[in-house]
Amino acid sequence: MVRIFSKIGDQTSRYEAVSRWSKPVAHIATALEPDEDKTSETVEWEMTQVLNWLKQTYKKENDSLMVNNVTNYSRGFWKGLFTCYDHYFIPRTNNDLEQFFRRTKACHRRITGLRNWNSYIIRNGEMIVLVDDALRQKHVIARLRAVSYETYMQRKARWNERLSEGVQRRRFNRNPHTFLQQLEAQWDQIASVC
DSSP states (O other): OHHHHHHHGGGHHHHHHHHHHHHHHHHHHHHHOOOTTOOHHHHHHHHHHHHHHHHHHOOSGGGHHHHHHHHHHHHHHTTTTTGGGTOTTSOOSHHHHHHHHHHHHHHHHHHHOOSOOHHHHHHHTHHHHHHHHHHHSTTHHHHHHTSOHHHHHHHHHHHHHHHHHHHHHHHHHHOHHHHHHHHHHHHHHHHHHO
């Protein structure tokens, strides 16, 4: 016990540095804390102020590692860091995102009975997430009614175009000979018209 307490004095300088460095982390956490009246612009402004304060306040030689780390880390995530403040339905934290994906995967397992959902993700992509999330949102019917038929048809055409490659691949894998015969028949029709 005496040996343990005798080592506490050796850690004093480290403890002081860590407690000093915890203040910017607390300020950043406060700036990023979600609130009803926060927008991406206000949070981005707050974060800019905190980072400027950090660079001006922490100028000691041993602070440079922490300042550079926080600055580089923030710069790396800057573009996507503030999206969740303008769109309330985007999960705000990593834990929220993980729970969201877990719920989505569990829903897929219940529907299909399959543990692996890779082909499902490749085929349906982000629509899985968008539809599942949209069904939980309020006023989804009113929002869907606000979309014009022309916009819907344009999006549907883009979606079908995206899926066509995967559909063709599955048809080929299922029966290559039939797929190639149908392709040649289509080519003959096009060639006879020209």
